[in-house]
Amino acid sequence: MFIPFLLLTCVTELTGIYLREFLHIRNYPIYNVYLLFECGFTSYFFYYLYQPYNYPVKWLYTWYAIFMVIYLSELFRLNFLNFPSATASIMSVVFVFACLYFYYLKLKDEHFEPLLYSASFWWVNGALFFYFGSTACNNFMDYLASHESIIYNKSIRYVIYNILDILMYACWSYAFICRYRQRKLSPL
Template sequence: MKYYFTLNTVAEMICLLVAAFCLAKDKTPIWRYFIVYLLLTCATELTGVYIREMTSLSNAPFYNVYLLIECGFISCFFYQLYLQYTNKRSLLIIWLCIFLVMYVLEGLKFHFAKFVNLTASTESVVFVLASLYFYYLILRDDKYIVLNTYAPFWWVNGTLIFYFGSTATNIFNDYLVHEIKSITMSIRYVTYSILNVLLYACWSYAFICRFLQRKYYSSSASQL
C-alpha cells in the first residue's frame, strides 16, 4: 500500500480535492472539467504504480494513452484563457494535428511499447511557449489585474514551472538518471517530484482564487 502514497500521488489527490470543492459550481465549463481531468490523472498515476510494482509489465503504454488526454485538455484550457484576449483556434488545430502526427509516428516506431518521449518533450516546449505568450497578452492588456488573486495567472505559473522543468530534465536526462545513494532514488525522479508539487500547489491556489472570485461576485450581486 505504501507504494501508492508517494509525493506525486499525494500532491495530485490534494489538488483533486481542492478542485472538487472550489470548481464544482463554477459557471465556466472548462474549469469544472478540471475535476474530471485531475480524477483521470490520479487514476492514471495509481494504475501506473500498480503496473510497475505488482506486475512484470511496462506501464509506458498506459502513460502513452494518458498523454493524449493531457495534451488535449491542457491545449484546450490555454485556448480558453486566450479567448479573453484573442482567438487562436487555427493555431490550436494546427498544434493538435502536429502532436497527433508525431505521436502516431513515434508510437508506431516502437509499437507503442515505449513511452513517446520525443512527442512528450515537444509538448513540454509548446506549453512553455504558450505560457510565455499568455504573460505577453497580460502585459499588453490595459485592464488592471491583481495578479496575486488572478486564477489564470497562477494556473499558468504552475504550468510553466512544470513544463519548463520537464524540458530541462529531458535535455539533461543522461546526467539525472543516477541514483542518490542516501535515498536510493534517481535525481530525475526527485526533480519530477519537486516539479509536481510546485505544479499542483500553483493549480490548487488558482482554484481557490477562482472560488473566492465567484463568491465575491455572488455576494456583490445579492447586495444589488
C-alpha cells in the first residue's frame, strides 16, 4: 500500500502546484480530499507497526471516526470553502504522539533490534520530523505570515514545508533501503 500512497501524494502535489502556479486558482479542494487518504494511510501504518505489541484494531477505528467527525464539522463550518487547517493540526499532533508511543514500545520491547538498520524506526523518524514540524509551523502561522516574502518570492511557510518534506522522504528512503536489506538477508 505504500507505493500507491506515494504515487497519490505525488499526483496530489503536482496537481496542487499546477492549479496554483499555472491556472492561478486555489488548490484546497485537492488537499481536502488528500487529507482523508493521508490520515487513513498513516493511521493504518501506525496500526501495522503496533501489531507486534498486540495493539487492538478498535483504537484505529475509534481514531478514524473521531478524525472524520472533526474533519466534516470543520468543513461544514467553513462551507467547504477552505482547507480544514485545525483538523490537519489535530491530526499532526495525534501522529506526533503515535511516533512517541512507538518509541516507547521499542524501548520496552525485549527483542533487540539495531535502530540503525530498523526500517520501522526510520519511517517513524520521518513521520515525526514532518508532523512535529508541521504542527509547529501551523501554531506559528501568524508569525510566519508577518514575514511572508523571502527568497524566490515564496513564503517562509512554503520553504519550511519543503525542508520538512525533504527530511521525511530522506528518512523514508533510508527505511526502504533498510527494508530491502532485511528482505535480502532473511531466508525464504
